[in-house]
Amino acid sequence: MKLCVGTTKGVVILDPARAGAPLMALAEPSAIWCMAQDTGDPNVIYAGANGFMASGRGRGALARSRDGGRNWTDITPNLGTDEDVWALGAPPIPGEIFVGTSHARLFRSSDQGRKFRECTAFNKVPGRDRWSFPPPPHIPHIRSISFDPNRSSTMYIGVEEGGVYRSRDLGESFEPLNRGIYTDIHTVVVDPADSRRLYATTGDGFYLSQDAGGSWRHITAGLNRTYTVPLLVEGDGHRAIYTAAAAGPPPSWSRPSGADARFFRSDDYGRSFRMIEAEGGGMRSMVMRLREDPLSPGDFFGVLNGGGVIRSDGAGEHVSAIADKLPPAYDLAIID
Numbered sequence: 144m145k146l147c148v149g150t151t152k153g154v155v156i157l158d159p160a161r162a163g164a165p166l167m168a169l170a171e172p173s174a175i176w177c178m179a180q181d182t183g184d185p186n187v188i189y190a191g192a193n194g195f196m197a198s199g200r201g202r203g204a205l206a207r208s209r210d211g212g213r214n215w216t217d218i219t220p221n222l223g224t225d226e227d228v229w230a231l232g233a234p235p236i237p238g239e240i241f242v243g244t245s246h247a248r249l250f251r252s253s254d255q256g257r258k259f260r261e262c263t264a265f266n267k268v269p270g271r272d273r274w275s276f277p278p279p280p281h282i283p284h285i286r287s288i289s290f291d292p293n294r295s296s297t298m299y300i301g302v303e304e305g306g307v308y309r310s311r312d313l314g315e316s317f318e319p320l321n322r323g324i325y326t327d328i329h330t331v332v333v334d335p336a337d338s339r340r341l342y343a344t345t346g347d348g349f350y351l352s353q354d355a356g357g358s359w360r361h362i363t364a365g366l367n368r369t370y371t372v373p374l375l376v377e378g379d380g381h382r383a384i385y386t387a388a389a390a391g392p393p394p395s396w397s398r399p400s401g402a403d404a405r406f407f408r409s410d411d412y413g414r415s416f417r418m419i420e421a422e423g424g425g426m427r428s429m430v431m432r433l434r435e436d437p438l439s440p441g442d443f444f445g446v447l448n449g450g451g452v453i454r455s456d457g458a459g460e461h462v463s464a465i466a467d468k469l470p471p472a473y474d475l476a477i478i479d
Contacts, residue, residue, distance in 0.1 A: 144438055145478050147212035148446055149175030149190055152470035154212050159444070159454060159465050170215040171203045177230055178474040183237020186211045187255060188476050189218075191228025193245065193284075204228045205242060207256050211478040220250060220259035229303075232288025234313065235295045241314070243285025247274060247302050251314055262314035265300070270319070274305035277392075286328055292335045292378070299341070299356075301328030307343060309356060320356030330374040334412065336382075342413050344371035344386055351413040365416035368405055375433035375443055383459055384409040385443060386416070387430035401427025401449070406462055421453075422463040431473045446472035 148155040154168040154175065172192035181187035188208045203217035205228050220242075230243035242250040242259070249262040274283035287301030299320075300308045306321035307328055320341075327346035334340035341352040343359070348369050350359045368388030375385040389395075389402035396402045404426040407416040428449025436442040441458040444465075452466040452475070 150470035179231035193227030324359035
């Protein structure tokens with residue numbers, strides 16, 4: 144097993160079971176924000192970039208690897224003026240990939256990125272003229288693309304800042320799901336055991352829906368941080384939900400205390416959380432993505448914007464670093 148880590152300097156390939164220098168792979172885009180794997184062939188990996196990262200991005204905004212991240216091809220489609228990639232999602236249909244961009248636009252390819260078409264129905268969602276984003280020029284973007292593991296045609300789109308939207312026909316139509324939720328959305332996930340349970344991380348904490356998005360409840364029990372980003376809902380019979388939360392939004396992470404982040408775990412379907420132990424206690428870096436460890440059910444890997452890779456052990460009860468001094472890392476893929 145290898146970890147393919149997307150950083151601001153390209154791809155870093157790590158073997159978590161062995162010590163040694165990581166392999167840097169040339170990728171275009173060279174500054175990676177988000178990644179996704181083809182559900183039919185996990186060696187096919189997509190990587191996207193946007194100008195939010197300090198190093199910006201290279202000539203392209205989207206790349207594809209067919210060999211587990213060692214070699215990359217620029218497949219940036221004609222997305223329009225100043226479109227960056229903020230989210231990638233692969234449904235349980237081999238060859239399909241969805242791309243979420245700045246200006247909150249959604250694109251779809253059915254042939255592993257050879258050709259793209261825009262999901263124009265998303266441009267007609269009522270109220271999108273009121274979507275925004277705090278930093279100038281206040282352009283909203285799609286931050287999360289996820290799929291219902293029990294219904295292959297159902298997908299969820301999270302907009303920063305604009306809310307949650309569901310499509311039951313893979314992007315041909317959309318409906319809003321914003322009753323009771325803070326609309327600065329970071330991640331949306333469907334519970335694999337029950338499609339009526341949805342979870343969301345936002346700029347104002349964690350939210351739970353038990354009626355398929357009809358309404359949301361703000362969860363504060365056990366959470367002493369408010370800015371939540373990553374979200375992992377375990378599958379294969381496990382019930383734990385993991386997130387990480389910072390003391391404040393990204394502009395505050397430049398303080399001496401950094402993000403002052405903590406890990407949290409829920410064992411009751413997101414109704415409450417408890418803090419789990421991390422090496423060194425609080426983290427100056429923020430956890431940007433969590434992925435389940437396929438070789439150790441109940442454990443996970445994660446990446447930090449300070450340039451680290453972490454791994455949990457003890458069935459998710461403790462978190463420690465397995466790599467540091469990397470470029471800032473924002474996403475990862477796990478390959479055989």
